[in-house]
Amino acid sequence: MTTPKNLYRQIKYDIAFRKLATGTGIFVIILVVAAFLTLVYESWPAIKAYGVKFLWNTTWDPVTLEFGALPFLVGTLITSFLALAISVPFALAGAIFLGELAPPQIANPVSFVIELLAGIPSVIYGLWALFYLVPLVRAFQMKIGAPPYGLGLFTASLVLAIMILPYALSVARDVISLVPQDLKEAAYGLGATRWETIRHVVLPYARSGILAGIVLALGRALGETMAVTMVIGNRSAMPQSIWDLANTMASVIANEFTEATEDLHLAALVEIGLLLFVITVIVNLIARIFIVKTKVR
Amino acid sequence: MTSIKNPIFRTEDLCAYYRDFMAIKHVTVSIPEKKVTAVMGPSGCGKTTFIRCLNRLHELTPGARITGKIYLRDKDILKMDPIVVRRKVGMVFQRPNPFPTMTIYENVLAGYKLLGIRLPKEVADRIVEDALRKAALWDEVKDVLHRRGTFLSGGQQQRLCIARALAVKPEVLLMDEPTSALDPKATLQIENLIVELKSTVTIVIVTHNMPQAGRISDYTAFFYLGELIEFGPTAEVFTNPKDPRTEEYLTGKFS
Numbered sequence: 001m002t003t004p005k006n007l008y009r010q011i012k013y014d015i016a017f018r019k020l021a022t023g024t025g026i027f028v029i030i031l032v033v034a035a036f037l038t039l040v041y042e043s044w045p046a047i048k049a050y051g052v053k054f055l056w057n058t059t060w061d062p063v064t065l066e067f068g069a070l071p072f073l074v075g076t077l078i079t080s081f082l083a084l085a086i087s088v089p090f091a092l093a094g095a096i097f098l099g100e101l102a103p104p105q106i107a108n109p110v111s112f113v114i115e116l117l118a119g120i121p122s123v124i125y126g127l128w129a130l131f132y133l134v135p136l137v138r139a140f141q142m143k144i145g146a147p148p149y150g151l152g153l154f155t156a157s158l159v160l161a162i163m164i165l166p167y168a169l170s171v172a173r174d175v176i177s178l179v180p181q182d183l184k185e186a187a188y189g190l191g192a193t194r195w196e197t198i199r200h201v202v203l204p205y206a207r208s209g210i211l212a213g214i215v216l217a218l219g220r221a222l223g224e225t226m227a228v229t230m231v232i233g234n235r236s237a238m239p240q241s242i243w244d245l246a247n248t249m250a251s252v253i254a255n256e257f258t259e260a261t262e263d264l265h266l267a268a269l270v271e272i273g274l275l276l277f278v279i280t281v282i283v284n285l286i287a288r289i290f291i292v293k294t295k296v297r
Numbered sequence: 298m299t300s301i302k303n304p305i306f307r308t309e310d311l312c313a314y315y316r317d318f319m320a321i322k323h324v325t326v327s328i329p330e331k332k333v334t335a336v337m338g339p340s341g342c343g344k345t346t347f348i349r350c351l352n353r354l355h356e357l358t359p360g361a362r363i364t365g366k367i368y369l370r371d372k373d374i375l376k377m378d379p380i381v382v383r384r385k386v387g388m389v390f391q392r393p394n395p396f397p398t399m400t401i402y403e404n405v406l407a408g409y410k411l412l413g414i415r416l417p418k419e420v421a422d423r424i425v426e427d428a429l430r431k432a433a434l435w436d437e438v439k440d441v442l443h444r445r446g447t448f449l450s451g452g453q454q455q456r457l458c459i460a461r462a463l464a465v466k467p468e469v470l471l472m473d474e475p476t477s478a479l480d481p482k483a484t485l486q487i488e489n490l491i492v493e494l495k496s497t498v499t500i501v502i503v504t505h506n507m508p509q510a511g512r513i514s515d516y517t518a519f520f521y522l523g524e525l526i527e528f529g530p531t532a533e534v535f536t537n538p539k540d541p542r543t544e545e546y547l548t549g550k551f552s
Contacts, residue, residue: 103359182394186458188357189388190465191380192411200411204398 036277043271045264054271060236062256067268069249069275071238076248076276078153078239079228080221083160088214090161091168095210096198098169099176111173118166126230129159134231146243151233154242159227164217171213175206208291215287222280225250249276301327301516305469305499306351311365313346313355320346322523323365328469328516333491333500335514335531337507339546342520344503348471351501352386353379369468384408387462389472393454395446395461402442404457405429408465424464431497432460433490452483459490463498470494472502476509488513507547511535519543 040047046054050067057068094114098107137158138150179202187197203210233245234255247255249272260266304327313321321343328334336344349355350363353374367374374382395404405425409416416424425442429435434456438449446457455475462470472491476484491500491513504510510517510531517534519527519542527534527543538544 180394182390182392183396185354185357185388186390186394186396186461187407187411189352189354189383189390190408190411190461191384193380196411196413200407201396201398204396207398 036274039270039274039277043267043274046267046271049264050268054268055275058238060252062260062262062265065262065264067264069268069272071236072247072249072252072272073275073279075153075232075239075246076222076250076279078242078246079157079160079232079248080218082154082157082242083164083221084214084218086157086161087165087168087217091165091172091213091217092210094165094169095172095176096202099173100179100198100202101194111170114166114169117162118170122163122224122226123230125159125163126227129155129227129231133158141243146241149233149243149245151231151245152243153232153239153246156228156232156246156248157242159231160221160224163224163227164220167220168210168213168217171216172206172210175209175213176202178209179205211287211291215284215291218283218287219280222283223250223276225254229254249273249279301329303330304328305330305370306501307368308350309366309368311347311350311363311367313343313350313363314361315358316360320523321350324525326518326525326528328499328501330499331495331497332515333495333502333513334516334518335510336501336503336518336520337505337510337546338520340505343523344520345473347518347520348388348473348501348503351469351471352383352388354383354388384465385467386469386471387465387467389455389458389462389470389475391474392478393451393458395449395454395457397445397447399446400443401438401446401449401457404446405460405464407461428460428464429457431463431494432456433486433493434460450483452479452486455479455483455487456490459487463494467498469499469501472500474503474505477505484509507535519546521546 046067050057054067054069055073056070057066058070059066059068060071061067098111098114102110133155134150137152137155138148141148141150183201183205184197187201192200228248229251232247232251234247234251235245236247236252239246253269253273256265257269260269306328307326309325311321311324312319324347336347338344346355350367351374353363355361355363356379363375369377369382369385374386395401396407399407399410402425403410405428406416406421409421409424426435426439429438434453437453438457446454449457455478459470459475476487479487488509491502494500495515502510502514514531516529517527517531518525519534519538519540521542526540527538529539534543535547538547
């Protein structure tokens with residue numbers, strides 16, 4: 001009878017495993033809190049110097065040490081939501097095609113390629129945009145009579161739209177393909193067409209998952225740094241139109257961090273990071289509430 | 298085999314395939330109007346495929362196709378638009394499948410809502426009440442019409458699905474083992490309902506359950522390995538089967 005001894009050992013392993021798993025879980029929370037605290041600590045000089053005015057001051061001038069975050073806040077929000085607006089219709093259409101219409105021989109390879117898009121390093125998107133997208137946008141700007149920078153908010157939004165597409169699309173495709181077959185057959189059985197079934201049965205059923213994918217994409221857009229920094233024009237003034245050169249929160253940090261010699265400049269940049277952190281958390285919270293609500297209703 | 302006068306459905310040499318597999322083999326049969334016809338046979342014999350041909354749901358399966366002719370009254374449904382066929386030939390499935398994103402009220406009206414048909418409120422209300430009464434569900438749900446259908450019991454959900462199918466006023470109601478996921482009490486309710494419904498609508502029901510077929514059906518079609526081997530009034534098929542395979546099945550020699 002070796003069972004009891006063996007059993008005790010198993011129980012011991014089980015307890016140890018449980019502790020390890022719990023510890024890892026707690027560690028993740030500690031990491032997030034630590035990141036937040038570090039940001040607060042490092043940005044403290046700026047918080048003390050500018051107070052809440054930092055949020056709506058539109059001047060960012062490292063020479064006179066006057067720092068306000070509003071241009072970057074606006075830059076981040078405009079590029080992210082514009083990217084979302086461009087990307088979501090394509091993501092949705094693609095997800096419907098791959099999750100519902102296309103036969104597996106087509107859906108599988110196409111899905112694979114789309115997932116590859118998510119794996120391309122952001123600097124490569126940036127390069128591609130510089131060499132390909134910027135001339136295109138410039139030509140378009142000349143045609144409509146906008147200042148032909150090529151770079152700017154609009155170009156950054158376009159790159160972002162392409163970069164976040166795979167996130168929204170693959171989540172939406174997954175939830176769409178999970179819609180039970182018998183619900184679709186019920187709709188067909190009532191004489192619904194394919195489109196009517198998708199519109200009234202498949203999409204409502206998959207709605208919360210689709211929203212979750214969009215939020216994931218928004219989170220990516222808010223924080224995306226490299227590609228945006230390369231094409232947005234890096235101008236730290238309040239943007240007046242979507243053709244303007246601008247900066248996002250992430251791009252201004254990437255641009256100025258290595259050159260910030262004044263402590264206050266550095267602290268102001270960290271405070272922008274802190275703001276970005278808070279905004280990302282808030283966006284995710286809103287989305288989560290939204291998703292939970294649509295699920296229960 | 299028994300001949301039926303003025304059948305609502307008539308198939309001629311009907312064959313159904315899943316890619317190369319022939320699931321229904323040369324079936325020629327007439328389904329009588331405003332009667333309950335039970336489709337029986339061992340698992341995998343093509344019962345479900347057969348009724349899915351009758352409203353052209355079969356062809357939704359990738360690789361599926363149909364040859365032969367299916368007449369609904371005198372029109373060949375294989376030449377009609379499947380959407381039109383399915384409006385005339387409703388379906389109730391094996392597992393209750395109300396739309397989880399719609400309320401009970403919306404579920405009953407789904408046949409209109411899906412097609413973008415807008416009804417004045419009085420008309421809509423009347424259709425909902427009428428269909429739910431026919432499905433013997435009205436008294437249980439009349440106070441919760443605007444809640445989701447998913448909190449209902451399995452039997453209630455299945456009756457909701459029957460109401461949803463009846464609401465578009467089909468000529469035929471196909472039922473694919475509608476009670477196989479239900480408890481005995483709910484099963485009995487559905488059986489009673491089927492018997493009541495046959496005065497207004499023709500019913501073709503697939504069932505595994507022999508006593509059930511005996512209780513509710515007027516005619517029985519017996520399928521074996523994709524072939525229709527026996528068709529006739531239920532009492533006759535049950536007491537005096539002509540094909541030895543029917544008898545073997547009825548006496549439990551195989552299932």
